[in-house]
Amino acid sequence: MTSINNRFRQTAYLLATGLCVSCSHYKEALTPEEALKSFTMKDDRLGVSIFAAEPQVLDPVEMVFDEDGNAFVVEMPDYPAKPDDGSLGGAIRMLTDTNGDGRMDSVTVFADHLSEATSILPWQGGLLVAAAPNIMFLKDTTGDHRADVKEILFTGFFADNSEAQITNLRYSVDNWIYASNTGREGEIRFTRNPNAKPVSVKGGDFRFRLDRGQFEVESSSGQFGLAIDDWGNRFFTENSLHVQQAPIPARYLYRQKHLPPTEPTVNISDHDPIMHQETPAPYWRQERTKRRNAQFKEAKLDRHEYADDHFTGASGGTYYGGNGLPNDYYGSIFTGEVAGNLIHRDVLKRSANSPRFIAQRSNGETDHEFLASTDPWFRPVNFTVGPDGALYVIDMYRQHIETPTAIPDDLKEDMDFRNGSKLGRIYRIAAKTSKPAAIQPNLRRKTSSELVALLAHPNQWWRLQAQRLLLEKQDKTIIPAVQQLFVNPTDPRARLHAFFVLEGLNALDTRLVKQAMQDTQSDIRAYGVMLAERFSDCLPQLIDKANDPSLPVVFQAALSLGQFPAQQVAPALAGILEKYGKDHWFRTAVLSSDAGSSVELARQLAESAYFNSASPEKDTLLTDLAFIVGSRNRKGEAVQLLSLFSNQPHWQQVAFTGLTAGAKSSGAILDDRLKRMVAIKSEQIKKRLG
Numbered sequence: 001m002t003s004i005n006n007r008f009r010q011t012a013y014l015l016a017t018g019l020c021v022s023c024s025h026y027k028e029a030l031t032p033e034e035a036l037k038s039f040t041m042k043d044d045r046l047g048v049s050i051f052a053a054e055p056q057v058l059d060p061v062e063m064v065f066d067e068d069g070n071a072f073v074v075e076m077p078d079y080p081a082k083p084d085d086g087s088l089g090g091a092i093r094m095l096t097d098t099n100g101d102g103r104m105d106s107v108t109v110f111a112d113h114l115s116e117a118t119s120i121l122p123w124q125g126g127l128l129v130a131a132a133p134n135i136m137f138l139k140d141t142t143g144d145h146r147a148d149v150k151e152i153l154f155t156g157f158f159a160d161n162s163e164a165q166i167t168n169l170r171y172s173v174d175n176w177i178y179a180s181n182t183g184r185e186g187e188i189r190f191t192r193n194p195n196a197k198p199v200s201v202k203g204g205d206f207r208f209r210l211d212r213g214q215f216e217v218e219s220s221s222g223q224f225g226l227a228i229d230d231w232g233n234r235f236f237t238e239n240s241l242h243v244q245q246a247p248i249p250a251r252y253l254y255r256q257k258h259l260p261p262t263e264p265t266v267n268i269s270d271h272d273p274i275m276h277q278e279t280p281a282p283y284w285r286q287e288r289t290k291r292r293n294a295q296f297k298e299a300k301l302d303r304h305e306y307a308d309d310h311f312t313g314a315s316g317g318t319y320y321g322g323n324g325l326p327n328d329y330y331g332s333i334f335t336g337e338v339a340g341n342l343i344h345r346d347v348l349k350r351s352a353n354s355p356r357f358i359a360q361r362s363n364g365e366t367d368h369e370f371l372a373s374t375d376p377w378f379r380p381v382n383f384t385v386g387p388d389g390a391l392y393v394i395d396m397y398r399q400h401i402e403t404p405t406a407i408p409d410d411l412k413e414d415m416d417f418r419n420g421s422k423l424g425r426i427y428r429i430a431a432k433t434s435k436p437a438a439i440q441p442n443l444r445r446k447t448s449s450e451l452v453a454l455l456a457h458p459n460q461w462w463r464l465q466a467q468r469l470l471l472e473k474q475d476k477t478i479i480p481a482v483q484q485l486f487v488n489p490t491d492p493r494a495r496l497h498a499f500f501v502l503e504g505l506n507a508l509d510t511r512l513v514k515q516a517m518q519d520t521q522s523d524i525r526a527y528g529v530m531l532a533e534r535f536s537d538c539l540p541q542l543i544d545k546a547n548d549p550s551l552p553v554v555f556q557a558a559l560s561l562g563q564f565p566a567q568q569v570a571p572a573l574a575g576i577l578e579k580y581g582k583d584h585w586f587r588t589a590v591l592s593s594d595a596g597s598s599v600e601l602a603r604q605l606a607e608s609a610y611f612n613s614a615s616p617e618k619d620t621l622l623t624d625l626a627f628i629v630g631s632r633n634r635k636g637e638a639v640q641l642l643s644l645f646s647n648q649p650h651w652q653q654v655a656f657t658g659l660t661a662g663a664k665s666s667g668a669i670l671d672d673r674l675k676r677m678v679a680i681k682s683e684q685i686k687k688r689l690g
Contacts, residue, residue, distance in 0.1 A: 025283035025414060026399060030375050032425050035397075038375040040278060042368060045326055047432040050425065051392060052095055052104040057424040060394050062382050066122040067443040067465045069387050071095040072110060074117050074129075076396075077421050079162050080403045082115070090114035092127065092138070094145050102428070102436020108145040111138050116162050118224070121169035121177065122465075123210070124472055125444070130179060132165035133157045133186070135208075152191055154208065154215065156198065158184035163403060166206065168226035168236075171468055173496060174527075175504045178228065180236060181205045183221030190215055204250055204264070205236075211471060211504065219246035219253055219264040224381070225317030227333045229348070230460060230493050231523040233357065235317060235333055241267050242314035242335045243346050243359040247585045248592065252559045256592045258631035258662065260624050269346070269359045273310045277340035278372040281307035282400075284411040285339075291408070313339030313401065316382035316394065321460025324389025324430040333359065334370065334391060336380030338401045343380050343393065345370040354583045355555040371429075377420060387439045389459050390430035397423045441465070448475040452482055455501065456494035467497050471504040479507045486512070492521035499527065510535045517541050522550035529556045533563045546572040551580070558586060562593020566600040574604035581610075582617045587624070597628040599640045606644040611651055619654050626658025633668035 030038065032053040039048055052060075052073070062074045077089040091112040095104035110127070117131035126139025126149065135154040138147035157166040158181070168180040185202035193213055199206075201217045208215035222244075225237025236244050246265045253264055281289070289307040296303045317335040333346045346359040371393075379401050382394040399419035404412060428436055443451065443465055451473075454466035470478070479502065486498040499516055502508050513535055516528025529545050532538035542564075545557040558576050561569040573590050580586040590596035602625060605611060611618065629637050638659050645651040662668070 027376055029377050029397070029399070029420060029423065035373070035375050035378065035395075035425065036427070038373045038378065039371055040368075040373070041371045041429075042364070043326075043370075045431055046429055048371075049428050049436050050103055051428040051436070052426040054423045054425070056095060056104050056107050057093065057426060059396055059398075059421055060381075060424045060426060061396060062119050063384050063392060063394055063426060064120055064122060064127075065384070065386050065461070066127075067441065067469060068445075069438070069440045069442070071104065071386075072120055072122075072127060073394075073426070074120050075424070076116065076118060076162075077418075078116055079396075080417055081162070090117045090131070092117065092120060092129070092147075097438040100438055102438065104426075110140070110145060111147040111150075116159070116165060118162075118165065118167040119169045119179070121171060122468075123177075128153070128169055128177070130166045130169050132159035135166065135169075135179070153210070154188050154190055154206075156188045157181065157186045157201070157206075164223065167224055168222060170226050170228050171464055172228045172234075173230070173232045173464070173467070173500055175211070175467075175471060175500055176207045176209055178218060178226060178234065179206045179208075180220075180222035180224070180226050182223050182238075188215065211474075217250050217254070219248060219250040220244070221265060224315045225335060227317045227319035229319050229331065230321055231496065232527075235268070235319070235348075235357070235359075236265075237314050237317035237335055239314055240273060240311045241269075242272070242311050242337070242344060243267075243269050243317060243333060245356055247355045247555075248559070248589055252562070252589065252592050255562075256594070256597060256628065258597075258628040258666065259588070259592060260627050260662075262588055266356050268357050271359075271361055275309060275311055275337055275340050275342065275344060276368050276372065277308055277337070277342050278374050279308075279341045279376045282376060284402075284407055284415065287411055288408060308340070311337060311340075313337055314344075316380065318383035318385070318391075319460075320385060320391060322385040322389035322391065323458045324386075324434050325391060326431060328362075332362075334383050336382065336393075337369075338379040338381055338396070341373045341376055341378040341380075342369045343371040350552070353551070353580070355552060355585050355589075385459075385461055386428075387441050387459070387461050388430070388434070388437070389461075390428045390434065393427040393429060395425040395427065396420075397425050443469055448473055448478045449481060452478050452485060452498075452501075455482075455485060455497040456491055460493075463493065463497050467501055467504075470501050474505065476505060476507070479505060482507075483512070487515070492519070492524060495519065495521070496524050496527065499524065503531065508534075510537045513538055514541050517545060522548075522553050525550065525553045526556040529553060529560050533560050536564075539564060539568065543569065543572045546576050554580065555586065555589060558589040558596075559592070562590070562596050564595060566595035566598040569595050570598060570600040570604050573601055574608065574610070577605065577621065578608065578610055581621060582615075587617070587621050591621075591624055591628065597625050599629070599637055599644075601625070602641055602644055611645070611648065614650055622651060622654045623658040623661075626655045627662035627665070630659035630662025630664075631666040631668060633663060633666065 032050050057073050059075045059077045060073045061076045073093050075091045092110045094108045094110045096106040098106050119130040121128040129136045134152045137151045139149040164182040170178045181201050183203050187198040189198050190196045204217040205220045207218040222236030223238040227235040244265050245268050285307045289305050292305050315336045315338050320332045335344045347362045348357050379396040380393050381396045384392045400417050451466040451470050454462050457463050482498045482501050513531045519525050532542045548554050573596050
């Protein structure tokens with residue numbers, strides 16, 4: 001009788017929400033309470049509760065808490081395609097808990113009629129909104145919680161595919177706001193400064209500072225999910241590659257126009273592509289996979305596709321810097337797998353010999369996921385961390401999450417890609433000892449001094465909100481207090497926030513930057529090195545950092561030293577290559593600057609023991625350096641480079657190869673002296689090498 005009653009309630013629910021009751025190949029939707037029971041989470045210290053559900057939220061794709069603790073949700077009903085009638089159904093809703101039980105029960109529509117809005121970020125009492133082709137600013141100035149100010153800030157982003165548009169607005173500790181662009185092309189204009197030169201974002205992401213009117217392309221090609229840790233390291237999500245990194249920022253990588261083509265990103269997972277799902281692959285995927293594998297076999301291709309247990313729909317990678325879960329979860333990255341109906345967790349560690357990180361499963365999750373559901377409608381597209389320190393899961397809750405273009409026509413006949421568009425759930429994950437309750441930080445009412453104190457809060461949300469508000473206030477009276485926080489032997493995270501508050505208030509000087517370069521915490525030293533680029537008086541200390549015991553500090557030195565003339569920094573850059581040159585990222589970091597691709601650098605290496613022995617990485621370094629020299633074709637440089645190896649046939653041949661390839665790539669014409677030298681030396685080398 002109980003099962004019959006449950007079935008009756010399920011059917012009534014489906015009828016009430018307008019969903020299909022009898023789809024032959026696909027399961028029916030569950031109520032929020034039933035869906036909650038479908039979760040498996042092995043850590044019994046944690047609990048999951050419903051924070052919000054339909055009708056309060058529909059098709060949610062992101063949620064943020066503003067500085068006063070208000071929850072704003074972006075809804076995207078126009079996925080996977082805009083309605084045929086051209087209507088715009090996207091909205092941003094403000095959720096309210098009127099009875100204090102921790103579950104949202106009241107809604108105010110902050111903004112509606114939005115086209116493909118995917119991301120929001122609190123700013124200046126309003127919200128920044130990513131809605132291709134624009135990034136907008138919306139604000140309520142009348143107190144009715146509806147946006148009456150609507151300003152387009154940036155425009156020109158790619159807008160044809162909802163899965164590859166500008167999204168993931170994130171405020172970082174360095175005072176920049178980052179956004180993912182999937183590498184799509186676009187000429188971005190800043191409407192507040194019509195005279196500013198448009199920025200091309202093709203092949204990269206985007207970052208900007210409204211306090212200074214700056215905007216530029218950033219390395220990486222993130223899709224939906226951008227995690228930024230306490231130290232400003234960025235990690236991004238892209239479908240089957242659930243956690244990636246771009247070790248070299250674009251401002252360095254693109255400063256050298258003649259650098260050989262290089263991939264700016266790296267997959268840092270040590271366990272791709274395997275995941276552990278508890279739902280069977282949907283019928284269409286099983287059938288499509290079977291057909292594709294048959295085609296591969298018929299064509300005698302060494303290729304095999306998998307229908308399940310492999311990442312294909314990774315989404316929403318988010319850094320956990322809260323205090324609502326047990327301490328061992330701090331620093332994890334949580335990623336949704338919408339095709340596998342699960343939440344995956346990665347633990348980060350630094351590589352011992354490279355600036356890249358390594359993402360690993362935790363010891364307790366080697367054969368299962370952090371959370372897995374048996375409900376195939378569970379679509380964890382995104383996450384956020386709240387002021388209470390809890391992890392919030394944004395569940396779009398759709399029967400189908402794949403774009404129709406990826407599925408054969410005959411398999412789409414019984415598929416409704418909008419089935420579930422009137423549903424949506426947000427779950428709260430926290431320690432069982434933490435009871436759901438509305439938290440109202442009211443940070444906008446706090447004094448500047450009170451905000452300074454919050455820079456040492458254990459929850460990253462509070463620290464970032466306090467820093468952002470101090471940046472907005474531009475209250476110079478708190479500079480002494482922030483300086484005191486920076487010099488105190490307190491939590492290094494607080495010192496870093498203090499450092500960048502000073503930067504945002506234009507209060508950094510040579511003394512503070514030098515002090516940062518001597519900090520006991522390596523990430524603060526690295527930022528000190530980066531900011532030393534602004535102060536020529538810091539160059540001697542910057543050069544010293546080429547010998548820092550911390551690899552990340554040396555890596556930043558390799559990048560920052562390139563901002564100075566070769567005659568001053570080439571010895572330090574050569575020393576870095578001698579110690580770390582086996583790593584691709586270190587070689588690229590050095591070569592990315594004029595100083596690091598100069599004949600002077602090659603001379604430093606040639607006069608040391610570096611070229612006394614051959615190795616693949618040394619061949620690659622000299623080939624790439626010669627490529628740059630040949631491509632930029634400065635008078636006399638190529639001859640000078642070859643002359644360094646007049647008695648070393650192997651290295652002359654390596655240099656010849658790079659020079660000619662570089663000249664060919666740019667259409668440069670080699671001067672007559674070099675042509676004669678190449679012809680003579682090539683013949684000599686052939687004879688010597690037999």
